Amino acid sequence: MRRTLAGFVVVVCALLGLSAPAQAAAPPAGSWTRYTMTAFTNSSESNMYVYESPDATGFRLLRGPAFTPPTGLIRDPSIIKHSDGKYWVVYTTNWTGNTIGLASSTDRLNWTFVRNVTIPLTVQNTWAPEFFIDSNGSVNVIVSLSTNGADFKPYKLTASNAALSAWSAPQVLSGIGPNNIDTYVVKVGATYHAFTKNETTKYIEYATASSLTGPYTISRTGNWAGWGNPREGQALVPLDNGGWRIYFDGYTVGQYYFSDSYDGFLSWSAPQTLPGLSGFARHFTVLKEVVSGGASLPVNVTRSFQSVNYTDRYVRHRDYLGYVDQVTSASAATVKQDATFTIVPGLADANCYSLRAANGYFLRHWDYRLRLDANDGTSTYAKDATFCARVGSASGTVALESYNYPGRYLRHYNYELRLDLYQDSDTFRADSSFRPVTAWA
Template sequence: MHRHRSIRATLAAVVFAAVTLVTGHTAQAAAPPPGSATRYTMTAFTNTSESNMYVYESPDATGFRLLRGPAYTPPSGLIRDPSIIRHTDGRYYIVYTTNWTGNTIGFATSTDRVNWTFLRNHTIPVAGVANTWAPEWFVDTDGSVNVIVSLSTTGADFKPYKLTATNAALTSWTQPTVLSGIGPNYIDTFVVKVGGTYHAFTKQETSKYIEHATATSLTGPYTFRHTGNWAGWGNPREGQALVPLDNGGWRIYFDGYTVGKYFFSDSYDGFATWTAPAELPGLSGFARHFTVLKEVVSGGVTVPAGKRSLRSVNFPDRYVRHLDQLGRIDPVSSSSTAQTKQDATFTVVPGLADPNCSSFTGADGRYLRHWDFRIRLDANDGSTTFKQDATFCAKPGSASGSVSLESYNYPGRYLRHYNYELRVDLYQNSDTFRADSSFTVVAPWA
């Protein structure tokens, strides 16, 4: 077993003015402060229906729960590839593919992400357009609202085009402008901006790989930086969408449509390298070609500072403790030895990697941290890796008043017990996992 890769949170946060739309296309490199929480909203069509949209939400961009499905059915046509933003008017908007052939894209709106109202189909004013696919919102740092859409006249000459809203109601749009340097034969182009650089992730229709190009202007010219199987995602892949994570990284989702699976992968070094693809828990093989909107909303949970003990939700006589430097859950009671009570007591301090999260020290000042995904108690060596390994971010647990502790540097992995041993495991869409990874913060045993 080899040591897992250290995280390099190098992406800078992009700060928007108050008038800017809330989108999932820019990075926010910090967990939200107490009293607030990160919320990820997914809009997707499914393997079972191209005419119904499902809506999901998640606290961590990994474990999504259904809000409503179907949540929206257009008056006619399809609802493939729904892309979501929240506008300055506080409303949510989707744009979507209306049909396999044709020259329109559809728009709908909602105040609550659950109930949706059809707005209109917009005709793309380009002569000879036969296919109008995968429209994606992109809100630039100047506040302009854009849709990036793949257009083709022959079915084999797809290129990405930009439409820009000319009014705040999003009812009027400019003539389409091609993103130069991409295509022909590229579809599903998804754009994010980091600093002054635009990054386009686009599917090469011949090789079926997702490739990466950059530009200093939204309309290009784009230069390809990574082609072929550069990220280790394999092929065929499509339907890619990106979202920023709380630790400064980026997550990409993509559809392995020939194997019926949906994957995600993370990057922490400016999109140069990516983690090995993992299946999206619970939704792989069901949800298709979606986008994910990140917002900070009120609410959330915290772990109070000071001396505390953590009681297992599904084994309430057992508590988090360390034994021979390794984390476990063991029975603790009033008749337990003083040493056992002390081993099951931790001091909660601001997270070493992010003060809006938490770190846990034992009586001797050593920290709970993960190493090869196993929980252990180690002395702080001052390294960035240690600080990240020893930082956990509180999310709502499976029982009322409980918390789950997400790994800071492995988003989607949670502190959980398995055979009473503590480790950080990738979220699983099961009641057992949710209970195994939930703890109640109680008064300290020592």
Template sequence: MTAFTNSSESNLYVYESADALTYNLLKGPAYTPPTGLIRDPSIIKHTDGYYWIVYTTNWTGNTIGFARSKDRVNWSFVANHTLQTPGLARTWAPEWFVDANGSVNVIVSLDTTNNYIFRPHLLTATNASLRNWSVPKPLSGLDDSNYIDTFIVRHGGKYHAITKQETTKYLEYAVADRLAGPYTFVGKDDWAGWGSWREGAALVRLDNGGWRVYFDGYAEKKYYYSDSLDGLKTWTPIRQVPQLTGFARHFTVLKESV
């Protein structure tokens, strides 16, 4: 698991867990980018054998940052990627999504209004080195309002997105047949009973076949989780993530068999 913290927006903290609940610090700080921030670090294991993170580099601007590591402890800066989008004022909360066909993608929230109105966009790597990327394209069905922090998983042959409605501060739920959309909302407002002022949702598959969602209760300075055992339809009441609540911020979990 990779996170930034309440104490630092410029340092990466790396944790590991055997049960997706009790997280132990592997290293922190583990990485500091050469410039800017490291908010919202998202992690994958790429086919090149490296762990990669993508992250928010600054409060304003048109870049996302990349770093990689062989052991999750020693990290090296790779590059800041500039998004070629006219009028781009803010580039926030990039999240990895690796599709079933092996394509590597980043879902990123873009503000082209300079008025804190965000829309999720899709970037696709155009080479295996993850140095070149497609032009950002809006995710159809999620691009007509103010959505940020979009996290996507594939389940049951469909693409499932948990995304924050930035105006109401609720985490909402949409489904599509294709990664690019169109997405149809099946859960609006407080559909899951998680409450408002939530952000940074991250989903991981549990060993029992269910799903766990983590999210940042940033207004309360608490970190929560909730489980679903029926294919993302209904969810358990929220509970705080032990040890991490009040410290970790907007993290992403990578499940591995070791």
């Protein structure tokens, strides 16, 4: 069910020994959340592509190819922002062998090969290295190693200098295996959470530990999250609203999916295909940063919102439902009033926005339809009525992203206002872009 009680979630997490993710705030005006993806593609295992998104959903190409190693492959590139101010990726260099590759960049566009790191073990396969920066600042790589192609286990390497030129001996993550690959680890509070593909069942499993190297306890197996199988290449990223997003590859059907959790990884939303890149981008990670720039709106002022592609139409409530309707100087006073909203700090996050009508009701979504409702004081209402400003498709315009459904935007369709998942099309970008203008009333 989409309506959950926050208090119940906290109790369940406590009973199961889990920590609910900390409630993160959207960045303040003058800054925005930037998600950078590094991926290899269906078309090439030797070229890395770089993408950018404001919402962890709609990724636009920054450069592709952005990096080609001098030899070998660049599968499974994993990105971090290092303490030296540079971006680094670690990647799979070949189907067989005992090396992983490193490259760095100052701008995410131009990359330089740094070195291959030889792992001091006799192995047949060295796959899916994933960067993990621990809470103590240590830089680690979690890598899947196999001696015969069927006994994969995750191992930890820890950088022993800031140049990432010296690494510790590999140490196994105990409790995961003996045939698990693509292990991805995040830390919440004092707990390490590992998402790992069981190569026998082809499901992504879930394990926890109090130490990075374990011992891990695998507590979720089979189709526990509703993601199906076979699935692999999983990677996680925190969202601005306190949730977590996981991406994973449905490689047999040529689709890449994402799914969200808001209760400490207990339950997940139904998987959805990644817009634009599903079936093209392969096994990637996503880096979250807060950077300067972005879109913002004035607060505690009245504005009307003009459609970008139907400039005679404005966001308006009619019979308590949202539309883009024609409004002119000759329109009735009630029509002009219905197309006027006061922009206030977001009810769920003051760094986002809520739109209040003259009667005190707020524009909110319900079953993905925009409507005008009285504030019932619940957290669900507050989230439904909160939208975060993103840069629109034309100069001076904004797109309004749902706070509690990241990647879904207020857009018009057949002149009705809906909350739709981002689509990689000019039509969607225009339908979801609005120009704040002088209020009609």
